[in-house]
Amino acid sequence: MGCTQSQNRKTKNGSNVHVTETRHSDTISINDSESSTSSNDFESSTSNEPVSAIGIDLGTSYSCVGVFRNGKVEIIPNEQGNRLTPSYVAFTDRQWLIGDEAKNRLSINPQDTVFHFKRLIGRKFSDSIVQSNMKRWPFKVINDYEKPKIEVKYKNQIKQFTPEEISSMILIKMKHIAESYLGHTVTSAVITVPASFNDSQRQSTRDAATIAGLKVLRLINESTAAAIAYGLDKQEISNERNILIYDLGGGTFNVSVISLIKGIFEVKSTTGDGDFGGEDCDKRMVKYFVEEFRQKNQKNLSENKHALRRLLRACEHAKVALSSSSLASIEIDSLHEDIDFYSTITRARFEELNDDLFYSTLESVKYALHDAKMNKSQIHEVILVGGSTRIPKVQKILQDFFNGKQLNKSINPDEAVAYGAAIQAAILTENKSKQLKKVLLFDVTSHSLGIESADDVMTVVVERNTILPLKRIHTFTTSVDFQQCVAIKLFQGERSMTKKNHLLGTIDICPITPALKGVPEIQLTFDIDVNGILNISAVEKISGKEKKVTLTGSKMQLSKDELERMINDAKIYQIEDEIEGERLEAKNLLRSYCFNIKTKLNGENLEYIFNDDEKKKIIDVLEEISLWLEINQFAKKEEFEHKLKEAENALPEQSLED
Template identity: 45%
Template sequence: MSRRGFGLLPVLAALLVAGDDNKVDGPVVGLDLGTTFSCVGVYKNGVVEIVPSDQGNRMMPSTVAFDDEETLVGEAAKNTASRIFDVKRLMGRRFEDSAVQRDLKTWPFKVVADSEGNAAISINRSGKAKVLKPEDISSLILQKLKARASDYLGREVLHAVVTVPAVFDHAMRQAVKTAGSLAGLEVLRIINEPTAAAVAYGLEKRGTGEILLVYDLGGGTCDVSILRSEADGTLTVLASSGDPRLGGQDFDRKVVAHLANTFKKKSGKDADLTALERLRVEVEKAKRKLSTVPQVTIKVEGFFDGTDLSETLTRAQFEKLNHELFMRTLEPVRAVLKDAGLEKTDVNTVILAGGSARIPKVQQILSQFFDGKELTRSINPDEVVAYGAAIQAASLSTEGDEQEVPLIDVTPLSLGIQTAGGFMTSVLKRNTPLPAENTMVFSTHKDNQEMATVKVFQGERLMAKNNRLLGSFQIKGIPPAPRGVPQIHVSFKVDVNGLLSVEARDTSSGQSGELKVEDQPSKEQIEEMIKEAADFEREDQQDLARAEAKLALKLLIRSLHLAAEMALEEDASTFLAAASDAQDWLAANPDAAAEEIHEKREELEGNVPEMPSQNAPQSAELDMEGHDEL
């Protein structure tokens, strides 16, 4: 398949600019479904209010527990032995994902593969095993938040805006929407957590032209986004990055490992997972206290094998144990600055979001990175994401008096197709503003080719095999024609919620195909792919050069065959012998370096008669432009 030019340019449009006709009757709430804690915000009487529980707690643990008679959610499930947590890390993921396999070793509950191979949780109820999808469990958390809001407002809540991490993929976003439906909620919008935090402050920043950096360090992830407040009031996301395995839980694990090791040295006993989980609950409490006090005492009675655990943890010890992790939180900051083409001095405002952003040492490190800049935290970092979601939610209700904040978000990874030689040809680049659409025109790779296969990939590596295959489809019934003549338009579209659709159409026959993406990489895989693209840049360049050299040699072989058809018998034999020699050499040297392949091509060219000009091979550089053959 050969690319012959560009079709439509990306369509860049502001998100969330609904008119009154698109608003719903009744209340719309903002929901922050967090890894460790969740909360719900409502816009009431001109202000955002975070809805408290009956006990007055504004944050609700993202925890569920099951016993034979009832299901416990939130605070009620927090301290039960059978509690299930971290469900957000399983949403939209395959069971065999490396991240799932690593995490399940530390969880006290059982993670299994469901009938479709997706990660699920097995519970035991009334002596029978039951498999629940992450969406099932997340829906219980959303249902509890919905009930809170309904009680607070005095009427049933049926609509919501829900936030997700910036690099949540298609499958995860779909899982969130499914969880909302199971909870009796229509999810009107899915917006990224850092973007929601920017919206919370955006009203006072609108039209200023300021550059905002949102640093969102939660329980499970570290997300960073850079936005610009446009003159027309739009908030434009310039770049997003993050670390999917860096957050408060990782800080807790460092402390748990330290205390467990100390316990083992004193008692000679090696605690099991159940004991470590009880310790982790206490460590999480201690971590929060250390944000305001210099030291805490951690006590767990009957910690393991009848032996108590009691240790003092100072803030200095906590910071030392987690120093490396704290410094790692700056890596996404550097990444978004680089992707946005900005220097740190260009950032006007640094906004804190996420509970772990309240850690004093984290704030100190971040402020020092920005040369002592004061960090913006007038809105509680625990609540700022729900706060921003509530503002957007109010603008979608006929009852709200808040104007909608137009947003332009971005794609987390490049999207493209595999072309000849195994190249990754990007149709939509990483950090392309959303919604986005781009059409590229391709053609056939062989003469009289009647079918074309379109393989869709996501990632930053130069060779398609190193990226994630999202799916493939075929176009059949292409009218026979010389290579390069058929015109096949391949269109990529990503909607306002970051969901992808791909369509390809042959213009002469009208034959078409489309891809319904059912699964995309997990949040962790997105970050791993970006990191791999940097780590393997040199290797990828070598693969690229080797593939280009092979394709150039194959073009020469094709030209030799064409020349043989037109030449005198003696020259024809020479051309065919050279072509056969080249084919045998390629088969015997599949891993030859680019330089060796180029030398072989030059050797062949020097040993054959001059070929007719119309059959001379195109230069590798010209033919490789776009890496366009499938």
């Protein structure tokens, strides 16, 4: 599949630009998951074969990890038994906490509990999205030369972390969850990103994985992963089927149109909003109840961050309840100034509060259909992905748009993305299952790529929804005599004016052979890989030598030194975290031992084993150790182990442990 196109354009500095386009498609074997994310009995590969790669859905609100082994995908539960792990990181005076433990600390210590940091990654501090979210977050975000950093108190010291470092902590957690389940080390992963992520955000996600000690086999769009989860058992269908993936999660929204025939997935279009999701509905509810509280009590709780966090948690639960019930209750004791707050909200009222948000998603659906050159009657299946698609009004609006078509709810909306990523990981590690060799994937660019021409006009180099990977070659010349360097501004976006698009940076080509203007010819190659990440190279025709190309200015990619430092820091933090975990395990073991022995001594008739003096002596030792334990909560692991031996030695030869 290929095409060639030539055009002549003028850049802002007046130099002539000759554009030659070469398009390549990538035939990548990908397997697909089943119609539901429960285990599917595919043809088994080698039984209990070690797995080297996993699939990770790195979500804004929740993350999920899966693995393909023994012919099926398994979504891996965390230590609490939950298959979804909150994307929360909490910092304490002893350690960092990730997932459920971190989210539980949000109401206790909000300023040091970090969440929704995915909205920072790959962005400048001055970005309007960053500025808008900062107003709502309880934690502090600071400006470090236009790079946003999160400032928290950790181990009684003020620490600053980049969004990549925080993301790496979630990835480390998902890696550990998988390793505990599989019983061996995991080194590689396929990681999903929103389709709306630009080059900077994708590269920053790769950096986060590198910090976490993971090799990224592929970055894959979330909606594409969901399509893989849907389509494996459709491989034998000989007629082309067009499917629309409607992916509304907690923090992002994506729509993709994908054609499927005999296991070949071709993404026709993809669009979305990386800063909109179900949490926006929660915020509307919070605002509604803040006003109700003010009217009932003549008190304004909008400045009470602790109260707002508690109210938000209650609204999250109410939203979930309203998906299956027509009424939900809000009950919070001592919400603000010792005032209890009790209220209810109906599904109708919830829908009224968020009606405009729900209908706004249809614009992305129309946009995706337009780009795919299809009308809604040509869509065979509408697949729901993301927890927020459980909202009844969302389903009704979408079904009405497609003229009553039944929506496909056959895949688990929470797990489908990780499910598809796990299959992609298996394919890229040469899994031997026959099913994994039948699927081909053709993904596309999510944004147009262009350069700045005269009058700040965006001259498109790569159109949105162009098949990946691709290579475009541009020939530039100079506009000034004896120029030694050429600088070109590079943008991503769909607006006609560059100031409305995202500046990736300035392409600096240096040095070039000095000559009269218009004489030098510099071939600039734009190469976008299957991950959607841009690489640039340049060749000067006069000398025939490849020239050094740097992308400077606004690109938020970490430098090599920064990345190396963060990798080393992550290793140190992991070691510290392991030490703290072992310390807590020793403390809990001592506490449990003392409690169990005292319970047996007080609850059983043991005169035939111990006389009263022996029994009293044992209890006294255990009470003394328990008192020591309460005073020395932060003792070292070795001290707890020493006290455990002391407790064990207090027993005569006869043991009560059994």
